[in-house]
Amino acid sequence: MGLKGEAAIVGIAELPARRAKSTPPAFTLDQYARLAALVTADAGLDPRAVTGLITHGVRESAMFAPATLAEYLGLPLDFGERVDLGGATSAGMVWRAAAAIELGICDAVLAVVPGSSVLPVPEHAPARTPGWYGASSGEFGSPQAEFEIPYGNVGQNAPYAQIANRYAAEFGYDPLATAKIAVDQRTNAQAHPGAIFHDTPLTVEDVLASPVIADPIRKLDIVMPVQGGAAVLVAGKRLAAKARHRPVWITGFGEHIAFKTPTYAEDLVRTPIARAAGTAFGMAGVSREDVDVASIYDCYTITVLMSLEDAGFCPKGTGMNWVREHDLTFRGDFPLNTAGGQLSFGQAGMAGGMHHVADGARQVMGRAGQAQVADCDTAFVTGNGGIMSEQVALLLQGG
């Protein structure tokens, strides 16, 4: 069962993180075009080699996203796919691209995720639905509209705080450990020029002094929203041999979708990444000790901590100690989120998930610059959607 490891990431594009006020407006269609151009150029391949495209959606067109993009980009497709897994979308795109290539459907697949919400506005803007529902749906008949939102259980901060408090009740909670995750990632961001906090040092004291948003989560335990965008190009052996960079073979994946709202999780502190990571490691035939760099979805520090446990890097319930005993910087014994993660690079909307794919692939390609981990051959990447409700694990390996 699974991938043979015959498809590789051959190009990476990740726009530098920017603040909204310094971001020129662009439709998502145009963001798709620019990212597609960047990522094919990065690979050194002609865009016309692309016959597959995976999208999360097009802001300007609610339906027919692959066809809309095929037409706009002028790239006819033999494989058009839409992935709807929140923060796990990008990792989910990568294995779907690899599967399409291994099936022989196409030679090269674009996985592009625009990440700027600064869009041109028409002179007569129609009324928009309120933006505060976040991942919840306020539509009539939606379980969230009926059973969650009326109690103020909406957005991400409160439900992640509920997860953290349940974890605390079962295993204890060490704010120094969660703060250290943010601080080590900030050290990495200072070695990665595109990061929003590249020039801003951070200490554990700073994290602990930041305001409580939803107990026990503080402001600096939470991602920084930015504008950006990211893409990868996935290709088969023939094109990978012609590409400019070391191919990053997709050798294992796992995906698990367990629920939508944490209230209904079978066990809130044992997350879907456990099953997804087990599948991925088994498929790739590598062990946790083989991992040279990990890029773990980090919408909150508690997400990283629980993912490290559930993916099997340390026993369940020991993560707080484990984090304090390991150096998570690019120089350390467990390099984690070496481009800063979303906590310190910034979360460019849906492209935040692709940040981790790009981070892992960049390291295996040997292109991480000052943050490069020596002899990096194996990267473990996760995506996390919803409220730790749907997760994807990837193993990316050099040849």
Next chain:
Amino acid sequence: MGEMGAAAGSTVSKPLPEPTPVSRPFWDGLSEHRILVQYSPSLGRYVFYPRTLAPGTLADDLEWREISGRGRLYTYTVAERPTAPPWADAVPQFPAVVEWDEGPRVSTELVDVPSSGITVGMRVVPVFDTDEASGITLLRYRPEQAR
């Protein structure tokens, strides 16, 4: 004595739930201060939220039964910043998950609690909170032990 949360007030925050053809018995029950939840005999357990078929088995045998609604606090948070604009003047909020003695978990909001006196696992009891204008009754919770 701890600070009492603004969410402890009796006014029901908007937006309110809109009962559906599937969920109507649950909301009608709450308006009578009764908690009606679906039960699947073939599954042998209660089901929440309301559905047309039983989750997992897709059995067509869901029936409404009354439960006590008592349970334990599975988890919670104290939100110091509003979770969304309608709650801008209602912080701190206490969004919580209660595990009913009968099994399922339900999303709710704690009332009549000081923000420092909440513990995961504590016994909680229902508070039926009716919005006079709409007639909708929300199911909130408070600690079982009177302080």
